[in-house]
Amino acid sequence: MRKRHWTGARPDGFGLALVFLILLQMPLSVPAAGQKMLRMFIGDMQVLQPGPVRRVAVGIDKVISTSILENGQLLVLAEGKGETVLRLWLKDGGERSYKVVVGERDLGRASSEARAMLRNLPGVTLRRVGGNLIVEGEVDEEGKALIKQIGAVYKLVDLTTIRSNALVADLLKPYSDVTVRTVGKYAVIEGHVSKEQTAIIEKVKKAFPNVLDLTQQKRLDSKKMVYMKVQMTEFNRSRLRELGIAWDSSIVGPKGVFERNFVTERGLSVSPNIQGVASAGYFGIATEIASKINLAVSNGDAILLASPTLSARSGGKAEFLSGGEVPVPVPGPNLTTTIEFKKFGIILKVAPEADERGNVLAKVETEVSTIDQSVSVENTPGFRTRRASTEVSLHSGQTLVISGLVNRELARDMSGLPWLHSLPVLGPLFRSTKFRDARSDLVIFITPIIQDPDQPLNREGVARADALRKEFLDRLDLAPDILD
The missing domain is CATH 3.30.70 (Alpha-Beta Plaits)
Structure with a gap:
């Protein structure tokens, strides 16, 4: 049998401290068999968790007082100097006995x-x-x-703070938007950071497991969002005037520019022969016409062909295509041929820019293109295209009206292009007898609506998020062990 011998090595300071601590915790008076020792100073309180407590008995009530908590635990208060016995009866039938020694704190x-x-x-x-x-x-x-x-x-x-927390704070000190504070044993990182800073924090988290990352990504340049409600309709031409839009009867071909009376709110008129206006449609602005459009649809005076909603950041672009793409062979170098896809149908491009007063300056490009088999070359079809481009200034909620984009001659000559019937928007329009007889027209309504961080709905959402975050941090301060 091998015997272990003491080497004679002296314990280090940390070991001596632990030995001294154990000796201090040894009671001066030995409790009876089965009893646990509980040492307290006057004014101390301690919570015992033996299990749900049913009944309590105290030998000397001047030494300690007790209170059973709602969760069944027992709160012990040190009232005066002395020794006593604390006996507990548990709800599960078990019993516990404590010898309590209360002394004065020196x-x-x-x-x-x-x-x-x-x-x-x-x-x-x-x-x-x-x-x-x-x-x-x-x-x-x-x-x-x-x-x-x-x-x-x-x-x-x-x-005290854990030394690694201080190291974390030193590592992130160069970033002014980042703060590090200690909650329990955790280094809590807060602030708004960029993508590069997020990558650095991820490396710090791998090196220091006690890091709690509560940072948020920095908001990008918070420009306003512009939502554009688009309604593409086949509208009875006689009902257009009831919307407050007066198309000038002397216009020949799709050429015009809008004028609007901001005082009388009497809609607008379209003047002919304006120089510098794209020759592919009529443009106009109207206000509060949504209910009139809905009424016209319900009465059968208009048919809603499509109603997409486009969104773009102020200064950005949005595009809508209702149609398809056709493969077109394109000659390349060294006698090679590549395939490009040509879009056809209705193409709508909007580039809005919003100001602080709720105004929207929008560049609007519209295009209607269809395949023209009459000009095909080597089985490569040609295209009939009508496009318009304009810049308009509207207030949020006002409506831009576009008409006159579609050529009726194409609708009358559909026998050679039967697949046009299946196109969205254009198909139902070309099948319409009213449209072919010039009794209706394709009318596009565009209504921009500005959304920004200062609007009530967005502020309410941000406030709710901040409240939840604050509640979490408050709970973390009160109970730092919640993450253990």
């Missing part, structure tokens, strides 16, 4: 003893503030565990 002695036990922790200080002993400084995980044990005996107020 802060001077406690301070000296605690300071002696903490002397091997560099950078840690102990000071008295009123009737409390406060420990401050930076320690590692091992030192934090020792302070927790010593604090349980001497009732220390632990304000």
